[in-house]
Amino acid sequence: MARKAKGARVHLDVHPVAGGEAELLRDADRDGGWVLCVGGVPQSYVDLDDPTYLDFEYMRLMGDVVDCLAPEGQALDAVHIGGAGCTLPRYIAATRPGSRQVVFEPDAELVRLVRERLPVKKVPGLKIRIVDGRSGTAALPDGADDLLVMDAFAEASMPVELATREFTLEAARVLRPGGVYLMNVADGFRLPYARRVAATVRSVFRHALLLGEPAVLRGRRFGNLIVAASREPLPVAELTRRAAGGAVRARLVEGDDLGAFCGGAAPLHDGEDVQAPVPPPQVFGRP
Numbered sequence: 120m121a122r123k124a125k126g127a128r129v130h131l132d133v134h135p136v137a138g139g140e141a142e143l144l145r146d147a148d149r150d151g152g153w154v155l156c157v158g159g160v161p162q163s164y165v166d167l168d169d170p171t172y173l174d175f176e177y178m179r180l181m182g183d184v185v186d187c188l189a190p191e192g193q194a195l196d197a198v199h200i201g202g203a204g205c206t207l208p209r210y211i212a213a214t215r216p217g218s219r220q221v222v223f224e225p226d227a228e229l230v231r232l233v234r235e236r237l238p239v240k241k242v243p244g245l246k247i248r249i250v251d252g253r254s255g256t257a258a259l260p261d262g263a264d265d266l267l268v269m270d271a272f273a274e275a276s277m278p279v280e281l282a283t284r285e286f287t288l289e290a291a292r293v294l295r296p297g298g299v300y301l302m303n304v305a306d307g308f309r310l311p312y313a314r315r316v317a318a319t320v321r322s323v324f325r326h327a328l329l330l331g332e333p334a335v336l337r338g339r340r341f342g343n344l345i346v347a348a349s350r351e352p353l354p355v356a357e358l359t360r361r362a363a364g365g366a367v368r369a370r371l372v373e374g375d376d377l378g379a380f381c382g383g384a385a386p387l388h389d390g391e392d393v394q395a396p397v398p399p400p401q402v403f404g405r406p
Contacts, residue, residue: 136228138273143236146174153237155204157229162272163204165237170209176367177303177343180330181268182210183361184347187354188266188299194218196264198293200252200281201271202230204237205245212242222247223255252281259293267294270303276395277305282316284386287323291350300324300348305398307341312396314384317346317377322386324348328355328373329380330362336370336380341398 134141139158146152151168154161164174173179185207189195194217199208202224211218224230227249239245248255252271267290271281280286282304290300300320306313313329321327327348335342347353355373362369372380387393 134228134232136232137226138229141229141232143232153204155233155237157203160272163206165204165206165209167237170206170213170242173206173210175206176332176369177345178206179365179367180345180362180369181207181270181301181303183358183365184299184301184330184345185211185266186214187357187361189215191215195266196220197266197268198256198259198264199223199268199270200256201269202226202233202247203270204233205239205242205247207268207270208245209239209242212244216243218244220245221255223250223252225249225251252278253286253289256286256289256293261292262295262298264293265295265298266301267298268301272305276397277303279387279391279393279395280389282319282387282395283389283391284319284322285389287319291323294350297349297351299353300346302346304344304346305342306335306344306396307338307398309338310336310344311384312393313344314381315387315393318381318384319386320346320348321377321381325350326353326373327377328353328358328371329377330358330369330371332367332369336372341396 132143142156144154149166151166153165155163166172173182191214194215197211197220199222202222205222208220230247230249269281271278304313304316317329329344329346331344334340359371362371
């Protein structure tokens with residue numbers, strides 16, 4: 120999920136999917152650029168001509184984490200929970216040839232649309248399985264992957280069952296010792312949900328950090344925050360430099376500062392009656 124897409128977009132068509140209606144918008148400024156929206160919410164930006172182009176701000180931060188995780192050209196074994204247009208899998212395949220990747224996406228109609236209109240068959244090493252994130256992850260072997268990406272949204276809300284400590288333990292199980300868990304979390308005023316998500320991740324992984332635009336990190340507006348975690352130290356210095364020097368400035372929070380951000384928030388657990396935050400309509404340009 121991202122904020123309202125910038126720039127000129129040309130409406131093309133609408134397709135029914137399990138999550139409502141999926142809309143494809145062509146980017147009038149980039150020949151190969153497409154925006155995939157579900158339920159009026161921008162879910163993915165894909166450039167079919169240049170898969171290394173990452174349009175959404177949060178996706179550029181995710182790309183920075185991938186780039187710091189392994190040198191360009193070094194193949195990765197990656198799992199992606201939440202498919203949509205498969206933006207990050209395309210990026211990894213283009214920058215790290217030989218990577219083996221699997222995407223878990225439960226919406227079969229959305230998968231069919233992406234395969235037909237935003238073709239993934241030419242993306243080497245990529246498989247899409249029509250299954251929910253928890254079931255797909257449970258079937259993975261121990262210690263088999265370098266990267267697990269959690270970027271799943273039902274329209275504008277993150278499924279809470281993919282943010283609990285029980286699921287985070289499963290994510291840790293399938294990662295190699297130096298593997299990285301990478302999450303996209305959306306929250307707004309005062310960030311109560313994001314604080315609990317960060318506390319959950321810190322309860323499982325020894326090393327964790329948070330990336331986001333300053334206004335979002337201060338809880339002043341709704342937006343995306345990126346969580347990265349690992350059993351081994353993360354490339355904090357390099358990620359801090361990249362965040363500060365990007366087209367959209369971002370901040371990195373880790374260590375004691377991340378503990379202060381959590382502020383005593385309790386980890387999330389299965390069975391809790393917790394609702395993921397829903398953004399105000401104006402975030403996506405709706406009245």
